[in-house]
Amino acid sequence: MTDTSTSPRRASRPPRARRRDAAENRLAILDAAISELNHNPDASLETIASAAGLSRRSIYGHFSTRDELIAELNDRGIARVTAALAPIQHADARVALALVGARLWSEVEDVRVTAQLAIRGPRREIVAEGLEPVRRGLLAIVRQGVAAGQLRTDIEPRTLARLIEGAAVSVLDEAVxxxxxxxEGHRLVMLVALSTAGLSWREAAELIDASPELALEAQPEASTSLSAHSSGAQA
Amino acid sequence: MTDTSTSPRRASRPPRARRRDAAENRLAILDAAISELNHNPDASLETIASAAGLSRRSIYGHFSTRDELIAELNDRGIARVTAALAPIQHADARVALALVGARLWSEVEDVRVTAQLAIRGPRREIVAEGLEPVRRGLLAIVRQGVAAGQLRTDIEPRTLARLIEGAAVSVLDEAVxxxxxxxEGHRLVMLVALSTAGLSWREAAELIDASPELALEAQPEASTSLSAHSSGAQA
DNA sequence: AATAACTTGCACACTCGTGTGCAAGTTATT
DNA sequence: AATAACTTGCACACGAGTGTGCAAGTTATT
Structure with a gap:
């Protein structure tokens, strides 16, 4: 077992910092886990390890338990989704909604695992709990839109918010x-989010085309190697 | 191992027919499997058995393999969904689409397992293949609607059909x-199917209210005990 | 070049689920 | 009441995945 904790040792000699390749391997594992778990939510550590180009045994040098790996995936996913969606604010709730779609799309991979984990795994409740802030944000947007008469009023906001979430995720699924x-994906998620929210397809298209905020560019760049576009497998 | 096949024995004495309680138990198992697999797609036979009020060992009297059970679930699900959706035809594609939603709703439980199985399990391809006719039907409706200028044209029909399917299923999920x-569910699935298809929420509502075919009544009654509303557990 | 960090392969114990055999019960049916 | 159909509990073999110990290798870092 290898100690990977970041906290410095107690006394005596400084213990020579963590090696760089080790850190990279750790990320490779996380990447591999994401892409393997997307294929099969029950992927074995063996599968994940070899997708990361490592041996199963090595995984235990970074995560003491399969569950710990999954947990980290959760945390990263939730953090990412939250970071991507939290800052969204706009006077026009429809634009805000479309933005939610767009940002989700830029995190597809993570969103999908996170969504999967939110449903399955023994972590259901935990993950769901972690996503609460995001959900509340979405709900706020929906309420704002309903109040402004921009979104449908025939479905209760709480339900509507969840439907939009579901529709978006299922688009991501399908798109991938x-x-x-x-x-295409970028536009598609926005379109479907807006459609679910009650706009006609023409209205949705007009809105998207008229709003520069919704154009495809300068999406907040990701800092981790856990990027949405990385291959996740090596050698 | 108990023989459950329907074919009569070869020669000599007639072997006294299958007992009635056995047949009921078989259905109880299927019901339990559906509801348990809804909670957790990897539910063990032990879990399913006890949800059905039987012992794990007894399952093997009806299905020689876990996979055989699943396969039967597939077949029933596909048959049901197909039966419910196949006869749908309407001059107005939007009505047809709403009907698809309505019929799906009347089969929620089955639709959900079937959808789950279509994604996971080693049966992915098989299930997907079985659902092909249903998919083609939906695609036909979408094409019809697009041709008539009733549905959105900004998304390719093939993609749109799948999005509608996905949206509908995710509504079922959420609803359950x-x-x-x-x-509520009845109306909800129709609304979302139509919204995804491009109608504004007002148009969708108007259409639903104006079309007697879409009213909630005389849904084709199911013949099996594998009904969408049975509890699935006993004792 | 020396050292500690890391990886690897192998062996092992353990858990959990599947599928089977069999003997002893129940219970529907005739 | 007799009989075959069915259920059950237990035992077992088996496979797959997890988590661990350890000794022997690599390799980044100083």
Whole structure:
């Protein structure tokens, strides 16, 4: 077992810092885990390890338990989604909604695992709890839109928010499965989010085209190697 | 091992027919499997058995393999969904689409397992293949609607059909999770299917209210005990 | 070049689920 | 009441995955 904790040792000699390749391997594992778990939510550590180009045994040098790996995936996913969606604010709730879609799309991979984990795994409740802030944000946007008469009023906001969330995720799923281009996906999620929210498709399209905020560019760049576009496998 | 096959024995004495309680138990198992697999797609036979009020060992009297049970679930699910959706035809594609939603809703439980199985399990391809006719039907409706200028044209029909399917299923998921009433669910799936198809929420509502075919009544009654509303557990 | 950090392969114990055999019960049916 | 159909509990073999110990290798870092 290898100690990977960041806290410095007690006394005596300084213990020579963590090696760089080790850190990279750790990220490779996380990447591999994401992409393997997307294929099969029950992927074994063996599978994940070899997708990361390591041996199963080595994983235990970074995570003491399968569950710990999964937990870290949760945390990263939630953090990412939260970071991507939290700052969204706009006078026009419809634009805000479309933005939610767009930002989700830029995190597809993470969103999908996170969504999966939120449903399955023994972590259901925990993950769901972690996503609460995001949900409340979405709900706020929906309420704002309903109040402004911009969104449908025939479905209770709470339900509507969840439907939008579900629709968006299922678009991500479908999009990834059909290997849709980044540009198309970007537009698609926004369209479907707006449609679910009650706009007609023409209204949705008009809105998207009229709002520069919704154009495809300068999406907040990700800092981790846990990027949405990385291959996740090496050697 | 108990023989459950329907074919009569070869020669000599007639072997006294299958007992009635056995047949009931078989259905109880299927019911339990559906509801347990909804909670957890990897539910063990032990879990399913006890949900059905039987012992794990007894399951093997009806299905020689876990996979055989699952396969039967597939077949029933596909048959049901197909039966419910196949006869749908309407001059107005929007009505047809709403009907698809309504019929799906009347089969929620089955639709959900079937959808789950279509994604996971080693049966992915098989299940997907079985659902092909249903998918083609939906695609036909979408094409019809697009041709008639009733549905959105900004998304390719093939993609749109899948999005509608996904949206509908995710509504079913959400609806079941929130324990929505039968009436609400009925309307909800139709609304979301239409919204995804491009209608504004007002148009969708108008259409639904104006079309007697879409009213909640005389849904084709199910013949099996594998009904969408049975509890699935006993004792 | 020396050292500690890391990886690896192998062996092992353990858990959990599947599938089977069999003997002893229940219970529907005739 | 007799009989075959069915259920049950226990035992077992088996496979797959997890988590661990350890000794022997690599390799980044100083």
């Amino acid at each position: 499965r059909d290997d849709i281009s980044y540009e | 999770r929130d324990d929505i009433s039968y009436e």
